[in-house]
Amino acid sequence: MKNIYVIGVGLIGGSIAKDIKRLTPAITIHGIDKNPEHLEEALALNIIDKKAVLTDVVNADIVIVTIPVDACVVLLPEILDLVSDETLVMESGSTKLDICKAVENHPKRRNFLATHPIAGTEFSGPKAAIEGLFKGKTNIICEVEKTAFKLQEKALTIFKIMDMRIRYMNPEAHDKHIAYVSHLSHISAFMLGKTVIEKEKNERDIFDLAGSGFASTVRLAKSSPKMWTPIFKQNKDNVIETLNEYINNLTAFKKRMEADDFDAIFDDMESTNHIKDILNGIE
Template sequence: MILTVIGIGLIGGSIAKELKQKKFCNKVIGVDSSINHQKIALNNKIVDEIYSFKQAVQMSDIILISIPVDNTSKVLKEVLDLVDKQIVFDVGSIKEKVIQHVNAHPKRKNFVATHPIAGTEFSGPEAAHIGLFKGKINIICNKEESSKEAVEKISELYHILGMENIYMNAQDHDIHSAYVSHISHISSFCLALSVMDKEKDEKNILNMAGSGFESTVRLAKSNKEMWTPIFTENKSNILAVLNDYIEKLNSFKSAIKEDDYEKLNDLILQANGIKKILN
């Protein structure tokens, strides 16, 4: 089986590397606009060969699209225009717009919309590694719009990576992504900006930063090429989440300003409820 990876970064590269090791495919072809990414992917044996977009699609059995979400819809349509029986899947964290873009495509059933919930703050093929997906969740969206064979093959692929597949409609997926993932990154970016602004006057602040700060701000190292498109493509959901988040921040601000211990205790106790979900 031949796998083509369009976009050889952390996610695409890690999938390719592990599927090769586990013999799911016997060849991986890479497609990437960056010459540097091509060289790293070849040198690190993430891919076996680099081909042009059209050649790679035509030679493959499965095509993975792992590129920034603002370009996924366009590239997906171009891939579907070229396929015959090949299976196509993407890994982006925005699903509704992508699916809508190809709803009427005659090869729509060849496409499976997926979102593996895995990653790090690092990016590029040099960050790709085996084990990234083990024990994590993969979401398959609108599976009834894909062929049974395509869903089964992509589900098998993710099981081989050590993931559990769950199913969701695209609209719900994008709302949940905004609340659970996208707002976390915005919070981290904002905290990093606030601390760096403050550090101009108080240079010792980072010396006092403990593990809590480090874990909260870790996501601020994330790649702008990935996250700026996510924020703009999931705009309506993220704005709704931000309004709610800002309301909660203002509740804390008001309670602190007014020395309202009871209100602060109540807010913290409510937030502690997350332990029941995460434990």
């Protein structure tokens, strides 16, 4: 395993490349990105060793695709057309069903592995890449049985380098669960930010009055709309389901406020405190 091509050298792709370069320096990392400035940054920051173009993946041992999910659906079949029979192609999108369907009948489906490393920040671009971003984090793998066993082993070598935990899940279950634990939290952050911006017209008031609670809750609203809009579109049905349940809880909270039923509000918050036990150890 000598040549790895990373398509999309932003936060996720750049962080993967950093881990591989740090722990396996003999591997050459080639970067492919439609934004030439990203490639120049990635090269200057030593995230990649060389710039490349899509047709160069014919020389790849592994291709790692970390681009928005709508672009991934289009590009993955083209990548599989180009690679050799011995090449592993992985992607890291936040949705899985549409991506898996896009390649389900491809002659080289066995070369593809659908993954979702559950890690990230609200920042984007090569400068956002972080060494050790994935350490101890979970990586969801979907439809592993459809990937050639020897190529699965290549992937596991990479995941071991990144010190990730592995969980297997079908694409439908992945998209349903991730709507609750990831997609809904991003929508909540965006809409909280929208509400405050619309109400507090004076930006200085927001800056002066915002405490750490507001900052941490709205942090995800700084995420890239170019990345998240396609995610919501691909996972529309699951996202709507989660929103309905969330809105029902908000409506119930509002009604208790109106009825001065603060005992019920206390009980709701106390029972929800259990979330700290579930999430214990997650930074």
